Amino acid sequence: MEKEHYTLVLGAGGNIGGKVARALLQQKAKVGVVGRSRNRLADFEGEAELLEGDFNDDSFLRHAFQKANSLFLTVPDEAFADVSATARRLARLLAGTPVTHIVNISNSIVRKAGQSTRLVALEQELNAHLPQHLLHLRCGNFFENLNWGLHTPYAPDLKLPYISSYEVAYEAASHLLQQGFSGRQVKALLGERDYSMKELAAAAGVTYQQLPYTSGNIHFYQPFNEGNFEVEPRTEKYRTGRDARFTLAYFLEHDLQLSQV
Structure with missing residues (x-):
C-alpha cells in the first residue's frame, strides 16, 4: 500500500511558514509543522503533527526529515553565516530520507552592491549539494515588511516588487503537494506590480517621510537608492482576482499594524 504523502514545514511558527502550513491543511494534506517553541505551533494542535525542536539539532532535524516526502525550507538567520556549510549539512541530514521535493523561499533581489544576495547564495549552494528536486521561489518584499515601519531610508520614488505572504503560501503549498517540478528551478513571485514607499504610505493614509541613513542600515539601503x-525579471502575466487576501487592500485593512503608521 502506498504511503500517504506527508509535507514537512520548517519555521511553521513564523509568518510565512505558518501560512504555508495552513494552506496545506486547507487542502486536506498530511502535515508536520516544525518550530522552536510548541507555543508558537499551538494553532496547529489537532490538525498537524507538532515537532518542537531546533534547526541546529542534527538528530531532531534528521528525525523530522524521515517522515516527509515534500519539504518547505526556510532557515534561521544564523544559517547564513556559512551558506555552503548549511547546504552540506542539509544534504547529509536528508540523505536516505523519503524527501524528494523541496520548495525553498528566496528573494527577488538577486544581486546587490555587486554580490549575490544571501538567499540567492544559499540557492546556489543547495543546488550544488542536494540531490532532491528543488524549486526556489524568488519572492518580492512581503507586505508585512511595512509593519517594520512605513517611513524608512528608501528613496520615496524607488519602486520594488511587493507581494502578499498569503499568495506566496498558496503557491508554495500547491507545488509541495503536486510535486510538478524537477531538477533545479526558479519561479518569480513578484505580486501584481512594483510599489514605491511614497505610494505605499499614501495607500495607508499617511505622507511618506524618508529617514536618514544610520551606521547600522546604510549598507542595506544605500545600494537600493543608488x-x-x-x-528577478517578471516571467509571466500576473493573474488577478484569485483571492482577495493577495491584494494590498486586504493587507492594509486586516494586517497592517496601525501603531507603525
Missing part, C-alpha cells in the same frame, strides 16, 4: 541592485 540603483546598485538587480531584480
